[in-house]
Amino acid sequence: MESDPKTLCFGEDVAFGGVFMCSRGLLDRFGRARVFNTPLSEQGIVGFAIGAAAEGYSPIAEIQFADYIFPAFDQITNEAAKYRYRSGGVYDVGGLTIRAPYGAVGHGGHYHSQSPEAFFTHIPGVKVVMPSGPREAKGLLLAAIREPDPVIFFEAKMLYRTAVEEVPEGDFMLPLGKARIAQAGTDITLVGWGQQVRVLELAAKEVAERDGISCEVIDLRTLVPWDIDTVAASVNKTGRLLVSHEAPLSSGFGAEVVSRITDRCFYALEAPPVRVCGYDIPFPLVYEPLYLPTARRVADAVRHTLQHS
Amino acid sequence: MLALAGGALRASLGARALAAGGASLRGYGTTLGVEGDVLTAEVNPFKTHRIDPPSTTVSATKAELLQYFRDLYRLRRMEISADMLYKAKAIRGFCHLYDGQEAVIVGLEAALNHKDSIITSYRDHATHVMRGGTVLEVIAELMGRTKGASKGKGGSMHMYRRQTNFFGGQGIVGAQVPLGAGLALAHQYKGEGGVAVAMYGDGAANQGQIFESFNMAALWDLPCIFVCENNHYGMGTAEWRAAKSPAFYTRGDYMPGMNCDGMDVLAVRQAFAYAKEYAVANGPIVLEMDTYRYHGHSMSDPGSTYRTRDEISSIRQQRDPIEHVRKLLVDNGLAEASELKAIEKEVKAEIDGAIEEAKAAAHPEAKELWTNIYQDDLGMTLRGIESNHKHKYA
Numbered sequence: 001m002e003s004d005p006k007t008l009c010f011g012e013d014v015a016f017g018g019v020f021m022c023s024r025g026l027l028d029r030f031g032r033a034r035v036f037n038t039p040l041s042e043q044g045i046v047g048f049a050i051g052a053a054a055e056g057y058s059p060i061a062e063i064q065f066a067d068y069i070f071p072a073f074d075q076i077t078n079e080a081a082k083y084r085y086r087s088g089g090v091y092d093v094g095g096l097t098i099r100a101p102y103g104a105v106g107h108g109g110h111y112h113s114q115s116p117e118a119f120f121t122h123i124p125g126v127k128v129v130m131p132s133g134p135r136e137a138k139g140l141l142l143a144a145i146r147e148p149d150p151v152i153f154f155e156a157k158m159l160y161r162t163a164v165e166e167v168p169e170g171d172f173m174l175p176l177g178k179a180r181i182a183q184a185g186t187d188i189t190l191v192g193w194g195q196q197v198r199v200l201e202l203a204a205k206e207v208a209e210r211d212g213i214s215c216e217v218i219d220l221r222t223l224v225p226w227d228i229d230t231v232a233a234s235v236n237k238t239g240r241l242l243v244s245h246e247a248p249l250s251s252g253f254g255a256e257v258v259s260r261i262t263d264r265c266f267y268a269l270e271a272p273p274v275r276v277c278g279y280d281i282p283f284p285l286v287y288e289p290l291y292l293p294t295a296r297r298v299a300d301a302v303r304h305t306l307q308h309s
Numbered sequence: 310m311l312a313l314a315g316g317a318l319r320a321s322l323g324a325r326a327l328a329a330g331g332a333s334l335r336g337y338g339t340t341l342g343v344e345g346d347v348l349t350a351e352v353n354p355f356k357t358h359r360i361d362p363p364s365t366t367v368s369a370t371k372a373e374l375l376q377y378f379r380d381l382y383r384l385r386r387m388e389i390s391a392d393m394l395y396k397a398k399a400i401r402g403f404c405h406l407y408d409g410q411e412a413v414i415v416g417l418e419a420a421l422n423h424k425d426s427i428i429t430s431y432r433d434h435a436t437h438v439m440r441g442g443t444v445l446e447v448i449a450e451l452m453g454r455t456k457g458a459s460k461g462k463g464g465s466m467h468m469y470r471r472q473t474n475f476f477g478g479q480g481i482v483g484a485q486v487p488l489g490a491g492l493a494l495a496h497q498y499k500g501e502g503g504v505a506v507a508m509y510g511d512g513a514a515n516q517g518q519i520f521e522s523f524n525m526a527a528l529w530d531l532p533c534i535f536v537c538e539n540n541h542y543g544m545g546t547a548e549w550r551a552a553k554s555p556a557f558y559t560r561g562d563y564m565p566g567m568n569c570d571g572m573d574v575l576a577v578r579q580a581f582a583y584a585k586e587y588a589v590a591n592g593p594i595v596l597e598m599d600t601y602r603y604h605g606h607s608m609s610d611p612g613s614t615y616r617t618r619d620e621i622s623s624i625r626q627q628r629d630p631i632e633h634v635r636k637l638l639v640d641n642g643l644a645e646a647s648e649l650k651a652i653e654k655e656v657k658a659e660i661d662g663a664i665e666e667a668k669a670a671a672h673p674e675a676k677e678l679w680t681n682i683y684q685d686d687l688g689m690t691l692r693g694i695e696s697n698h699k700h701k702y703a
Contacts, residue, residue, distance in 0.1 A: 039515035039551040107402040111480035285464045
């Protein structure tokens, strides 16, 4: 907002600070011409942002919960993603960033817990970024805003209040399209993103202590485009892959990772790649802990994979 | 006069406005007289768009008023109990309370019948009860128990009752309105003189799908009553900040519309009776209920950062739906205060009993995770607590 006066920030309740306090103080600093509330109209918010981006602005449009993004799905898929392509490069909406909190939070129920990232990874023309913590979020968000392509930025709502980290002050960016090796290891590669990375780290700790298994944990950070090389190099080393996400198993982004890594690392694999994900059910109101891919389930799957010969 | 005051106030507001959205502090109309046990009164005038208003002279018998009192009071106590249970962490997750708005659903049900269909938003606890559900079903659902309206799987926002055509409780704002138009199509097709009521709030009124529904309903003359329950705040956003035109009863443009005092059960009843007659004969109509919620948007919203406590208490003092009916009964000699106290006592006992029963009720079994996804459940396995526990659901 500071470095580029053509940056705007808007969405439902954004001006007072937002329901998760993400935009607190921005109105005072940058004024109501740049920081403003929108009515309750997701399709309108995103369409409007696309128009502003086509004019060269950098709109940061917030969708209050990722569960509400679906009325805007057409705008994202058919307008934002295709503007550059269909105009032969005459126009683009590269300045567009859409932010939305996603993921389980303990009591969110059907409509405040979903992880819809997979739908968006299937749209050529937009990028999808999911930070795994506060430091990551700052660096990746600044990069996403400045990225000359439309970016959908899913923020792990569970971490808004629970994560405590050292975050560098000042301007810094983390590269998009580049994964982060959260933890080096030798026996199996665990791949995740967003709030699931912490779950993988917990599972890695458990199997290290109990079974002496050494896990390499990779935080993908960007899903589109995703860092195939880093993951492939890791799996070539470890020979085993586990992908984990809260979203339901079938056609989740884990399927893409497994498919491509199987292609790249087939002969290095010692065991079939495994996915530990949410079940193929609507996100439940009751028994959320049973639905989620917890550290226990991940640890179980790790042991099982290691036993495979 | 209040409209002007509102305008001047609006003009002077900065970014952190705390003044009233569009809530007005008008009182009620006047009582005209009592004959036998029939009360006749004037309700506040209806504002209309492309239609003549119904008469503002309404009548109600003592029995009717006592019933309305009981219903209003029951809904109020139920919602207040839900508040206490939530604070005691017996209810978790989302909980959007209806206290203050009771006259809308009670008046609606007084005019319509259970063959008419209703669909509404997440603020649906009272709707469930007025559609013939029990307080137990509501409280148990809030607590996530199998005795709840949706077997504990829906929660606060998703209560349904098929036998009385209550299509629920939805979480996504505005999504229920096109569904309401579809319900109206069914009524038209069946030709049995029923209507569909599609309820939404002032926040939802700016969703595109509302206008799509309006157009389709009007194009095909569907017997649909679109009802904007205008409590003047969409979460924390006052109506005039979100809507270029907060005269929601006019937003149907080519469709007739009517604004009604939503805090007066008799006015609401009159409006719905009129609207149903219109809708069955001619096609869709928009009703705007001028109402108010005492609680914040949900239990996580204190409700006082975007409106003043004075506003809330003024409405409570001057326009409370229950106190209005109490006054109509007591001030006009139709009932003794003690009679009403007795009703209150019965209702409290009813609610307390429901709470106890809900607290003792069972939680849904784990296998309910897998049921009701498709017609034929697809057969899944679920890992239990220990890694060697595998539950298979065929």
